[in-house]
Amino acid sequence: MLRIQNVTKAFGALMAVHGVSLEIGDTGVTGLVGPNGSGKSTLFHLITGFYRLDQGDIFFGPHSIGRLPPHEISRLGLIRSFQHTRPLPFMTVIDNLIAAAPGQTGELIWPLFLKPARVRREENNLHEKARGILRLLDLLPLADELAGRLSYGQQKLMELGRILMAGPRMILLDEPTAGINPTLIRRLVEVLHRLCEQGIQIFLIEHNMPLVAKLCQHVFVMDSGELIFSGTPKQAREEPRVIEAYLGRENHAA
Amino acid sequence: MSYYLQLLLNGVIAGSVYALFAVGLTLVYGVFRFINFAHAELISWGAYLTLMFSSPPVSWPLCLAVIPAVLLTAFIGFSQDWFIYRPLRRGSPITLLIASIGLSYMLRNVLRLIWGSDLMTFSLPLARGFEFSGYYVTGIQLLMLAAALLFLMILYLLLTKSLMGKSLRATADNLELAAIMGVSMPKVSAVVWTLASVFAAAGGILLALDTNLEPMMGVANLIKAFAAVLLGGAGNVWGALLGGLFIGIAENLGVAFFSPGYKDFVSFAVIFLLLLFRPRGIFGLLTGVR
Amino acid sequence: MDYLLHVMILALIYSVFAMSLNLELGYAGLYNFGHVAFFGIGAYVSALLSHAGVPVSAAMICALAAAGITGALLAVPALRVSGDYFGIATLVFAEMFRLVCLNERWLTKGPMGLPGIPRPAWIAPGVEGMPAYLLFAFLAAVGTFVFIRRLTGSPFGRALKVIREDEHMAQAFGKNILLFKVKAIVAGSVLAGWAGTLWAHYISYISPADFTLTETILVLLCVVLGGRGTNWGPVVGAIAVVFFGEAVRFLPIPPALTRYVAPLQGIIYGGILVVIMMKMPNGMIPEHRRKNT
Numbered sequence: 001m002l003r004i005q006n007v008t009k010a011f012g013a014l015m016a017v018h019g020v021s022l023e024i025g026d027t028g029v030t031g032l033v034g035p036n037g038s039g040k041s042t043l044f045h046l047i048t049g050f051y052r053l054d055q056g057d058i059f060f061g062p063h064s065i066g067r068l069p070p071h072e073i074s075r076l077g078l079i080r081s082f083q084h085t086r087p088l089p090f091m092t093v094i095d096n097l098i099a100a101a102p103g104q105t106g107e108l109i110w111p112l113f114l115k116p117a118r119v120r121r122e123e124n125n126l127h128e129k130a131r132g133i134l135r136l137l138d139l140l141p142l143a144d145e146l147a148g149r150l151s152y153g154q155q156k157l158m159e160l161g162r163i164l165m166a167g168p169r170m171i172l173l174d175e176p177t178a179g180i181n182p183t184l185i186r187r188l189v190e191v192l193h194r195l196c197e198q199g200i201q202i203f204l205i206e207h208n209m210p211l212v213a214k215l216c217q218h219v220f221v222m223d224s225g226e227l228i229f230s231g232t233p234k235q236a237r238e239e240p241r242v243i244e245a246y247l248g249r250e251n252h253a254a
Numbered sequence: 255m256s257y258y259l260q261l262l263l264n265g266v267i268a269g270s271v272y273a274l275f276a277v278g279l280t281l282v283y284g285v286f287r288f289i290n291f292a293h294a295e296l297i298s299w300g301a302y303l304t305l306m307f308s309s310p311p312v313s314w315p316l317c318l319a320v321i322p323a324v325l326l327t328a329f330i331g332f333s334q335d336w337f338i339y340r341p342l343r344r345g346s347p348i349t350l351l352i353a354s355i356g357l358s359y360m361l362r363n364v365l366r367l368i369w370g371s372d373l374m375t376f377s378l379p380l381a382r383g384f385e386f387s388g389y390y391v392t393g394i395q396l397l398m399l400a401a402a403l404l405f406l407m408i409l410y411l412l413l414t415k416s417l418m419g420k421s422l423r424a425t426a427d428n429l430e431l432a433a434i435m436g437v438s439m440p441k442v443s444a445v446v447w448t449l450a451s452v453f454a455a456a457g458g459i460l461l462a463l464d465t466n467l468e469p470m471m472g473v474a475n476l477i478k479a480f481a482a483v484l485l486g487g488a489g490n491v492w493g494a495l496l497g498g499l500f501i502g503i504a505e506n507l508g509v510a511f512f513s514p515g516y517k518d519f520v521s522f523a524v525i526f527l528l529l530l531f532r533p534r535g536i537f538g539l540l541t542g543v544r
Numbered sequence: 545m546d547y548l549l550h551v552m553i554l555a556l557i558y559s560v561f562a563m564s565l566n567l568e569l570g571y572a573g574l575y576n577f578g579h580v581a582f583f584g585i586g587a588y589v590s591a592l593l594s595h596a597g598v599p600v601s602a603a604m605i606c607a608l609a610a611a612g613i614t615g616a617l618l619a620v621p622a623l624r625v626s627g628d629y630f631g632i633a634t635l636v637f638a639e640m641f642r643l644v645c646l647n648e649r650w651l652t653k654g655p656m657g658l659p660g661i662p663r664p665a666w667i668a669p670g671v672e673g674m675p676a677y678l679l680f681a682f683l684a685a686v687g688t689f690v691f692i693r694r695l696t697g698s699p700f701g702r703a704l705k706v707i708r709e710d711e712h713m714a715q716a717f718g719k720n721i722l723l724f725k726v727k728a729i730v731a732g733s734v735l736a737g738w739a740g741t742l743w744a745h746y747i748s749y750i751s752p753a754d755f756t757l758t759e760t761i762l763v764l765l766c767v768v769l770g771g772r773g774t775n776w777g778p779v780v781g782a783i784a785v786v787f788f789g790e791a792v793r794f795l796p797i798p799p800a801l802t803r804y805v806a807p808l809q810g811i812i813y814g815g816i817l818v819v820i821m822m823k824m825p826n827g828m829i830p831e832h833r834r835k836n837t
Contacts, residue, residue, distance in 0.1 A: 048716065049715075050712065050715070069715070069720075070712075070715035070716060071714075071715045071717075071718045071719055071720045071721070072718075074715065074716055074717055074718035075718040079716065079717070080716050082712070082713070082716070086710050086712075086713045088705070088706060088709050088710065088713075090709075090831075090832040091702075091705070095702065098702070099699075099702050099703065099705075099706050099717070100717040102717065102718040103718075104699040104703075105699075106698045106699030106700060107698075107699045107700050107703050107719075107724075108700070109695070109700060109727060109731065112694065112695065112698050112699075112700055113694065119698065119699070123699065162717070166717055166718065288628065289628050289632060338818060338822065341822060342821065342822060345821075345825070346627075347627060347628045348575050348627060348628055348631070349821050349825060350821075351575075351628045351631060352575075352764065352768065352817065352821050353817070353818050353821035353822065355577070355761060355764070355817065356761070356765075356813075356814045356815070356816070356817025356818040356820075356821065357814060357818050358814070359758075359761050359810060359813060359814035359817070360810070360811050360813075360814025360815050360817075360818065361814075362810070362814075363806075363807040363808070363809075363810030363811045363814060364807070364811055366806070366807040366810070367804055367807035367808065367811065370803065473757065477636065477639065480632065513647060515643070515646060515647040516643060516647060518639070518643060519640065519643055522636045522639055522640045522643070523640075525632065525633070525636045526621075526633065526636055526637070526640070529621070529622070529624065529625050529629060529632075529633045530621045530624065
């Protein structure tokens with residue numbers, strides 16, 4: 001579904017991502033791990049069009065997305081989260097979700113005045129859809145709360161809800177469990193499983209290794225901008241290069 | 255041919271004054287990261303205060319009147335920062351820009367309140383021109399060139415040879431890092447506002463001697479200074495200097511081709527084209543995604 | 545009495561102008577400091593066409609179109625930069641517009657300006673027409689208000705706010721931010737042009753001196769004083785600014801001191817702008833009633 005071909009990105013002299021090629025089929029949940037600064041987030045920015053590729057190309061289904069702007073990639077159903085939560089603090093939770101829906105007629109000026117009935121109908125449908133998603137996330141009681149007043153973990157869940165509103169075929173999550181408590185992590189994992197059952201692909205950056213082992217069918221490991229491993233989480237734990245990438249740094253730190 | 259050379263000469267003289275305005279503007283931008291619209295008023299206040307001290311009842315000779323005028327302008331510069339910009343520094347650059355636009359309007363109207371809106375001139379003995387092998391320069395223009403050179407020389411020594419200058423450049427490079435490395439912000443800020451005010455006042459006085467005084471003189475020249483700042487790269491002192499010269503020359507050569515009414519169009523067009531074609535290249539505004 | 549009518553008409557026209565700026569500045573977060581150019585384009589196009597014999601209503605429509613098209617032409621390049629640089633680019637654009645009006649005498653008569661701009665056929669010229677013009681301006685302002693409320697209360701307005709708050713987030717959810725911003729600027733420019741035609745046909749004489757930085761500051765003051773990003777804010781701000789400005793004329797000022805009135809007004813306007821930025825950045829009608837932060 002997602003195919004990355006020989007992708008390279010440099011910032012000045014720093015090779016952030018170097019010659020990375022990988023392919024994700026219909027695996028369910030795929031992990032991307034690696035030490036800090038290994039280029040994982042940069043790779044996500046490249047996939048979603050926020051950074052421009054220096055070299056290589058990226059395909060999503062039949063589409064080449066390597067040169068597309070972020071909003072067009074998003075409309076193909078490849079939706080991402082950001083490393084830090086980005087709520088719209090002065091909108092209610094439910095409005096945060098509704099705003100994320102693509103292709104709203106009411107976002108165009110002429111139909112807004114010429115087809116008010118259609119706009120109203122769509123708006124009602126989005127409202128229903130958003131409530132359904134909030135129910136799934138156990139956030140329904142907070143629907144009319146301002147997003148800025150939610151806890152960090154709740155905001156992370158809300159952001160997942162926003163992604164679901166966008167009708168994704170594949171979700172890119174940048175450290176979805178960082179900084180949230182175990183109860184919410186469990187909730188999140190449950191939801192991710194449910195999404196997989198609906199055929200949505202998930203590609204996530206995660207530092208919590210036990211969670212990766214539990215969640216992911218396949219992992220990719222990056223180090224210093226290069227892809228050093230591709231396989232199951234179990235194989236990854238036995239692969240010398242992966243161990244070195246992690247332990248080598250830990251030894252440095254010690 | 256000599257006509258164009260004469261225009262070029264006029265351009266260099268005007269440009270050296272624009273450079274004085276631009277240097278202060280770019281320094282403030284480099285250190286505080288906002289466009290100080292009220293820089294314009296430092297230019298006009300410098301000129302008007304000099305007029306005040308050199309005309310009755312004070313009637314000091316010009317070279318003496320300049321001193322309190324420049325000091326008072328520097329005081330205005332300090333007060334701007336102390337009372338308005340410093341408390342707002344945590345806000346967005348837009349808040350600061352709007353505040354500085356409001357402040358500029360306020361100061362300009364204080365000027366009108368005191369001196370009125372009509373054109374005024376320094377009543378100097380009729381300026382005698384000099385002729386150098388066919389090129390014509392007035393004494394005041396020579397003074398402009400000399401003073402601009404002197405000021406820029408002082409700036410060069412200050413920035414490259416003194417410890418303060420090094421702190422200043424470090425701060426313009428990276429505000430947070432400079433603070434960590436023990437650069438004293440109050441000191442840097444004092445130096446920046448002194449330099450900006452003194453240079454603006456000096457430029458304003460020179461310009462007023464050459465032409466005349468009117469309340470809008472600051473704003474009109476601020477736009478030229480801004481074009482110079484953009485040309486040189488925002489925050490870059492030497493760039494602003496060259497940018498000022500470029501604007502002065504381009505404007506004066508432009509007179510040969512366009513109607514004089516469009517003289518100011520040159521700096522407008524420069525700003526517009528730069529923003530159009532090199533928005534990122536010049537400012538290094540490429541903001542990362544986090 | 546006539547004077548009160550005059551002030552009310554001015555306040556309504558300024559409300560339209562302020563509402564149009566608020567669409568860009570308040571809702572889309574685009575700090576357009578050259579908005580007066582679109583007011584001017586509306587005024588000039590309308591005035592020139594009606595001088596050429598075009599019926600006033602048709603001239604007005606053409607003026608709106610001209611302002612909108614110019615808005616789009618400005619938006620596309622100017623949006624390559626953001627924040628304070630966008631502000632400067634638009635400010636410079638307005639000054640360029642003014643220079644063109646000053647210098648292209650064959651078209652605009654330069655600093656002489658254009659006198660004798662006719663009113664719509666159904667409104668009498670001079671003082672007799674004032675009540676009718678008040679009605680016209682009132683309907684125009686109400687129409688603008690309803691239009692903007694529909695626009696900003698809709699999914700379109702919601703998307704604008706998302707873009708204002710977080711561009712990357714908006715892009716990640718498929719919003720074409722450039723397109724939204726261009727639309728906001730075009731709509732804002734058309735409405736500013738609308739305010740400009742209303743003004744030109746009322747005041748009957750325009751010149752480049754009417755479209756200076758001062759007008760930009762005044763309309764900016766209306767918006768930030770009233771409250772950015774709210775529907776009533778700019779209306780309240782415009783009424784406050786216009787009534788304050790005109791009330792000063794009724795103060796018992798000896799004739800010898802009248803030359804001090806305009807500068808004093810300017811000092812107060814500028815001062816208010818500074819104070820709002822420092823003490824009350826959300827204006828009289830804040831967009832969010834912030835409980836924390």
